[in-house]
Amino acid sequence: xxxxxxxxxxxxxxxxxxxxxxxxxxxxxxxxxxxxxxxxxxxxxxxxxxxxxxxxxxxxxxxxxxxxxxxxxxxxxxxxx
Amino acid sequence: xxxxxxxxxxxxxxxxxxxxxxxxxxxxxxxxxxxxxxxxxxxxxxxxxxxxxxxxxxxxxxxxxxxxxxxxxxxxxxxxxxxxxxxxxxxxxxxxxxxxxxxxxxxxxxxxxxxxxxxxxxxxxxxxxxxxxxxxxxxxxxxxxxxxxxxxxxxxxxxxxxxxxx
Numbered sequence: 625x626x627x628x629x630x631x632x633x634x635x636x637x638x639x640x641x642x643x644x645x646x647x648x649x650x651x652x653x654x655x656x657x658x659x660x661x662x663x664x665x666x667x668x669x670x671x672x673x674x675x676x677x678x679x680x681x682x683x684x685x686x687x688x689x690x691x692x693x694x695x696x697x698x699x700x701x702x703x704x705x
Numbered sequence: 706x707x708x709x710x711x712x713x714x715x716x717x718x719x720x721x722x723x724x725x726x727x728x729x730x731x732x733x734x735x736x737x738x739x740x741x742x743x744x745x746x747x748x749x750x751x752x753x754x755x756x757x758x759x760x761x762x763x764x765x766x767x768x769x770x771x772x773x774x775x776x777x778x779x780x781x782x783x784x785x786x787x788x789x790x791x792x793x794x795x796x797x798x799x800x801x802x803x804x805x806x807x808x809x810x811x812x813x814x815x816x817x818x819x820x821x822x823x824x825x826x827x828x829x830x831x832x833x834x835x836x837x838x839x840x841x842x843x844x845x846x847x848x849x850x851x852x853x854x855x856x857x858x859x860x861x862x863x864x865x866x867x868x869x870x871x
Contacts, residue, residue: 638748641747641748641860642748645780649782652749
């Protein structure tokens with residue numbers, strides 16, 4: 625899977641700025657650079673992520689299901705109170 | 706009217722939002738559950754708020770005005786926002802937009818996101834569409850988020866607008 629289209633990255637950027645409710649002290653440009661870098665990192669490490677999933681889940685789950693699984697784990701790790 | 710005297714005050718509930726690209730009504734809730742009504746202006750799209758009033762009879766003919774925007778950030782604690790103001794005299798066809806050209810001013814965010822900043826946009830009488838006493842007018846306020854200077858990575862929240870004679 626390729627990196628996100630520029631419009632998609634912009635949408636992520638705009639939505640994040642709307643929804644973030646914790647203090648932030650970087651600029652819009654700096655935030656956009658972070659989003660670009662994260663998307664690049666996800667693209668670079670997609671194969672390694674897939675390999676880390678044990679069978680039979682690796683072979684049975686769709687790419688979208690695996691992505692949602694990753695999202696759920698990451699959100700849980702950082703949203704725990 | 707003397708210099709610095711108030712000509713009009715607008716609060717968020719007085720907004721007459723355009724049909725598209727409007728600033729979003731929101732509220733900031735204090736620690737006791739009491740609200741501050743605000744209008745949210747997006748960081749990635751130009752949005753607008755509009756207010757109407759009648760220029761007081763004691764407005765000095767052809768005087769310059771100051772549009773003072775009171776604002777805070779939803780989450781940012783640094784950076785710069787670009788505000789714009791446009792005035793339209795109420796002496797033209799209501800079916801046709803005839804706002805004068807936008808005038809701008811930059812404001813710096815407070816280090817605490819809930820503390821407001823006052824940013825003054827200066828308009829000559831000509832830039833204020835040559836408004837005269839007793840005339841109805843519309844004031845269009847927007848955040849020029851792609852000004853090149855505006856770099857705040859969050860919504861900014863308009864809390865009030867005051868027009869003073871300069």
